[in-house]
Amino acid sequence: MSVRPLLAHGRLAGLDEIATIGVDATRGGYSRHVWTPAEFELREWFVARATGLGLDVETDRNGNLWAWWGAPGQDAVVTGSHLDSVPGGGAYDGPLGVVSALDAVARLQTTGFRPSRPVAVVVFAEEEGSRFGVACLGSRLLSGAIDADSARALTDVDGVSFADAAASAGLDPAHLGRDDDMLARIGLFIELHVEQGRGLIDLDAPVAVASSILAHGRWRLRVTGQGNHAGATGMRERRDPVVAAARAVLAVEEAALSTDDARATVGRLRIVPGGTNVIASAVDAWIDARAATDEATRALVADIETRAQRAVAGSGCSVDLIEESWSGVVRFDRDLAARLSGTLGDVPLLATGAGHDAGVLSGSVPTAMVFVRNPTGVSHSPEEFAEAADCVAGVTALEALLRSVL
Incomplete structure (x- = not known):
């Protein structure tokens, strides 16, 4: 198992490792769209980082990546986010949640913690919808929130269908769609994400738990x-x-x-x-x-x-x-949100106008979200940011939540 320092160059080390992948010289920021060279490189990085922690990585029928700590099974605690971006997006939207999940697992491992339930870190495909036009496509397919035939017929700006792109990524397009076996494994999904707005700036708090999505x-x-x-x-x-x-x-x-x-x-x-x-x-x-x-x-x-x-x-x-x-509007389970907020010392509950995979999955499995402060209040832009201390606070919060439910 390879345990790496949490911080590098003033931010989480994992973010530093992928800082050169998908740089958009024209727009600024990053353009990392599903099943393009930049996104494939990010997937390779995730597999290497996860296997370095002793996790077993698999790709589901819809192109989502799952890194398992121990044997996969039902009632699993799952955390993670996405690696794809909007055109010219920032460095934190999505990758912060993935890097923080890996770091939280690494910190648990170094203390000798032994989970009582299966644990997985997930990377959802096409969360931004920047290539095929439908946001959270990987989680929508997983949960059956989008019809598989409709998804297969989606095309990008070059006329490449989602079905053909999936095939080029090594998936069987005929098997795209709701995955009851994988859904049955998820006992709880916790997604950490940089805040996309000014809520935590106004509250003067580094982290919050999500209450709802517009x-x-x-x-x-x-x-x-x-x-x-x-x-x-x-x-x-x-x-x-x-x-x-x-x-x-x-x-x-x-x-x-x-x-x-x-x-x-x-x-x-x-x-x-x-x-x-x-x-x-x-x-x-x-x-x-x-x-x-x-x-x-x-x-x-x-x-x-x-x-x-x-x-x-x-x-x-x-x-x-x-x-x-x-x-539709998502209202995260109040009791679960309150319990997680209490675990973190009664951090604020915060509504958001941004969509997330946790919101899509909330109709199928218990889900929750943790937000990390963005001092610019700007997202989907190169100006998106999170201070190193707040990122560490996010990892610490996620580690505490995992301990509380495992």
Whole structure:
């Protein structure tokens, strides 16, 4: 067993080990998408780090990695997170939870601790949804929260299907989908994650336990017009979907501003065909919408659609809104959250607007989350950060929680 120092260069040693993998020279930060060279390299790092601790690593039918301390079995305590990133993402979203889980296990081992239940560290696949458009895809497939046929048909920007990408990663696409055997092994899942917001800054606390996750989903707004020549088509003769889409994007913001505690974001646009001297024929705008309840989120999206239709009226263009993913509000088990908070000295309970694998799995198995303070309050960006002392506090908290349930 190889026990490494907890800190290196002012942060967790494990984060330092992967700091050069998937660096995005164009966007800044990291681009580590599922089953791409950078993500494969991260998987190799995880296997090496886990086996160095004497853990046995397996890949499940949906591409999730499991590192077992002792023999796999039912009623297991599972911890971990994900290694993939958004385009140009930060260093902590996902990897902090994986590195902290490995460090917590290592610290337990060095004290001679012997767990009374099976223990596993997990890495979920495609948590960000940055390649195939559906967030938490590995945990959704595991739990049956997404239909396997729908997942197989997903495509990336290059037209590669999820089924083909899975096959290239050594999986059998026919076996993708709900995994009752693996689900039956999970007695409790605890996910540690850097906070994506300012809650812990305002509370002046290094760690917190999650209480809830906002309802959220992704929709594709398609504005269709008429492709034509940029020089030969007069301004009043055009059915330009780019102009219409610009008005629709403003309508998205207006809808969110008119709804209490709502968030709506257009983070990605695709112009077809995308030529400088071409009037586009269509524009796709992807919308992330979130609100406090399922009903409020659905109402927000309905308002967005109505406002978008109104915004493009008279342009000669049409608008369609297509749902691509949906996650209802998650309220983590209050008794479990309170017990874990008490174990850590009554740390705060904190709601979040960010989705997580723990939220997806909460409908199938008991789950909980620990947040580590982010002093910038910024995430999904190179500015995402966590102080070394807070990262160590997170590992210490996770170790204490594992001791309390093992």
